[in-house]
Amino acid sequence: MIWFFFCVGLLILAYFTYGKIVEKIFVINPDRKTPAMQMADGVDYVKMSNPKVFLIQLLNIAGLGPIFGPIMGALYGPVAMLWIVFGCIFAGAVHDYFSGMLSVRANGASVPTVVGEWLGTWAKHFMNIFALVLLLLVGVVFVLGPAKLLSGLTSLDVSLWVFIIFAYYILATLVSIDKIIGRFYPFFGALLLFMSAGLTIGLIVSGKEFYSVGLDLFTNYDPKGLPIWPLLFVTISCGAISGFHATQSPLMARCIQDEKSGRMIFYGAMILEGIIGLIWCTLGLSFYESPELLGAAIAAGSPSGVVHEISIALLGSVGGIIAVLGVVILPITSGDTAFRSARLIIADFFKLSQKEIIKRLMIAVPLFALGIFVSTQDFNIIWRYFGWANQTTAAIMLWAASAYLYKTNKFHWITTIPAVFMTAVVATYLANAKIGFGLEINVSTAIGVVVSFACLVAFLKIPRNKA
Template sequence: MSWFLLCVVTLIVGYFTYGTFITKIFGPKPQKATPAMSMSDGVDYVPLSDKKIYLIQLLNIAGLGPIFGPILGALYGPVAMLWIVFGCIFAGAVHDYFSGMLSVRANGASVPSVVGEHLGNFAKHFMNFFAVLLLMLVGVVFVLGPAKLLGSLSEMSVAMWVGIIFAYYVLATVVPIDKIIGRFYPVFGALLVFMSVGLIIGLAVSDHSFYSQGLDFATNFHPTDLPLWPLLFITIACGAVSGFHATQSPLMARCMQNEKSGRFIFYGAMIGEGVIALIWCSLGLSFYESSEALNQTLANGGPAAVVHEVSTSLLGTVGGIMAVLGVIVLPITSGDTAFRSARLIIADFLKIQQKPMVKRLMIAVPMFVIGFLITKAEFGVIWRYFGWANQTTAMIMLWAAAAYLIKRDKLHWVCTIPAMFMTAVTVTYLANAEIGFSLPMNIATMIGLGATIAATIAFFVGYKPNPQLIADEK
């Protein structure tokens, strides 16, 4: 257990040290009015307290990612935990902080507008399409996942649960943010934390030993010999670095009352998600005696089966059901905000005011019809496309943040280096994967590195310190 505690402490120390460093680089302005204060509309721009926003942000970004991803990542062995810890501190939390704070500075703009402001109109139009596609995939994934879990706990069919969850999504997407999300999600966020901590305590007092295969970080334990590079960095997205968060941060950027709260809300929520990811990765590495045993359960029912088996075994029937219900809350409360974000992005692009209910429904209804049709595809295929689209969105957002910093002659490397890394990951994966070009890994890696070099050169050629922006910052 000492290794788990060391990882958690490292994340917390990262929040207070590197998080403070990142905040100083950005330079929040406490005296500057935030969109929540200057543009309040009672629907999307609604001032909320920092604690409430933090719990909503944590719940919005958590979804199935920091559970299903780390469970699948545990197949690779303890090295997965290193990616969670260092990915979270130096990439994921940095990504979330800048996606939130750049939205605050842009009057609560959605991620395509933020990217377009710093990378140009082509990037904006590309992200308008890409972000909506990602959010639709997220919404669908976060319908099917909880529907299957609920189906396993009840006599109702998965199809009926899909219909019920979609009906709730429609409601949560169009009503003012403080009516459902602002009122109930902080409670659900607290439930999430309580259940996650309960499971790791249950593991500690059980007969299972922590990390049954040992802490060998140099060995790939995957039972089917899937390569560590780049699959681990696609498999574990939420909990390390996730582009989906860039679509969620603007929701809370429209509710934050002071820029100085950004580190706690955006960087801090990502650290919280990293702890959740560590818990589930540790459960996968400890509850099962080997990667083969974990893989057998996955083969019989996917990550949902692992969640059910681990929760019931460690906390008993009642505690297990409560833990599973806590896990169900995550995807549902991220799925509705995914569709809400998609509505806002479409509204921004089409310049449709969202205060009238009829205009919200005008966007939401067709969007949900398309989402329902996507649920008919195979879940595994949807998840793979989601994983790649998710990390590609993170890569683009990191390049946008790097452009923001270099134009103001600030230390851009804090964003440039993770942007370069994620470029290599996403391009290599697309070149190698079956959903992409199915090229041999050595060739795919060369293409990934070549794309990274090209993107880096283009970045330094295209973006220079801007004297006017530097003067404005002062």
């Protein structure tokens, strides 16, 4: 457990140090009016307090990723915790900060508009399609995951829970953001924090440690021999870096009161999500006696089965059920905002006002019809495509942030280095994975490096603004 608390300490320290560096490089203007102050419409542009916006942002971005991803990442060993810490500090939290603050500067614009502003019209059109595909996959994944967990707690069938969750999504997508999301999510956030703290205390009391004493940090313990590169960096998405967050940050960019709160809301929420990821990765490393047993538990009941088993064992039947409900809330509170973001992206593209309910319905009805159809497909295939699309979106957003810094003569390497790395990850994954080209890992890695280097060369040829 000492290693766990050391990793948590690094994340907290980073918020007060590296987070301030990122904020200083961006250069905030505390006196600049935010979109919530200038464009209030009572639906999506609604001013809310910083604590409320922070908790909503946390719930928006923390879906199944910081739980399911770290559980599956634990199969690789303690190296998964290293990626959560350093990925979160230098990539994920930076990504979230810029996706949020650049949206604030662009009047709360959705991610395709932000990307298009700094990477060009072609990038905007590409991102419009890509972001919608990602959000649709996220919405579907975040219906099926909680439906399975709820089915395990009740006697109701999974398909009935899918219907109930979709019905809630439709309602939450259409009403004003302060009616459901702004009113109930702070309470859900408190439940999430209770669940995280309770499981940590339960693990400490249980006396369980890592699989065995002296695990090497850089050894691959995956029972199937799956390679760390690039799979670990796609498997652990939301716990370290996630492009889905770039689609969510604009929701809160339309609600924050001033720019100085951006570090707490965007960078800080990602740091807290990283801590949640560390908790579940540690549980995966500690609760089972070997990677093989963890792998068998995942194979038998999926990560949702592991969540249920660990929660009940560490917290008892009542506490365990509360913890599982906390896990259920995560994907549901991200799934509804995924569809909400999709509605706003489509509205921005067609320049449709969303103040009138009929115009919201014009977008929401076909969007949910498509989502319901996709939910009938194989969950495992949907999850694989979601993982790649998620990290690809993160790479694109990082390049957009780098272009902003580069063109405005600011220190761009804080986003360019993680952009180069994530580009190599997604290019290698696409070349190697079965859902991609299925090439050998060495060939795939070479392709990933070449693609990433080519993107860097093209990026450095972008003309800078005159000082």
